[in-house]
Amino acid sequence: MEKRLQNLGIDNLDLQILSFLLEDATIAYTEIAKRLIVSGGTIHVRMKKMQDMGIIKGSNLIIDAQKIGYDVCAFLGIFLEKGSIYKDAVEQLKKVNEIVELHYCTGAYSMFAKIICRDTNHLRHVLNDSIQAVEGIQRTETFISLEESIKRQICLDNLDV
Secondary structure, three states: OHHHHHHOOOOHHHHHHHHHHHHOOOOOHHHHHHHHOOOHHHHHHHHHHHHHOOOOOOOOOOOOHHHHOOOEEEEEEEEEOOHHHHHHHHHHHOOOOOEEEEEEOOOOOOEEEEEEEOOHHHHHHHHHHHHOOOOOEEEEEEEEEOOOOOOOOOOOOOOOO
């Protein structure tokens, strides 16, 4: 892992910058610079480099869906009729706003989705009228989450270059 990071042009300073931002994405670059005892310009240059390399793909606002009325989180195993329709199915599923994650996977399912809905009636509507209506989806299997116990980004503590 260490050598691969070096080959990508990533060093300990980059990892430290990422660690600060993973902890608090709103932290000012000048504050990161102060804590790492480097110039603000260095942080800007490093951030631009990591964005250009695709390591940093933006920043997100995290909304507590339950507090705005979306009480149901479900996971959906999707069985496709055949693997060759995957790309077409993805294009159709992108139109379903309630799907917040979609993965092409190995195992029993062709795809695995995370869905956020207001209630079980909304979930039923999304499943029946939107997802199962996609051409090539053979069937689905739904799992309702009762509680999200862990949600986090990758931990960079064990990476050294």
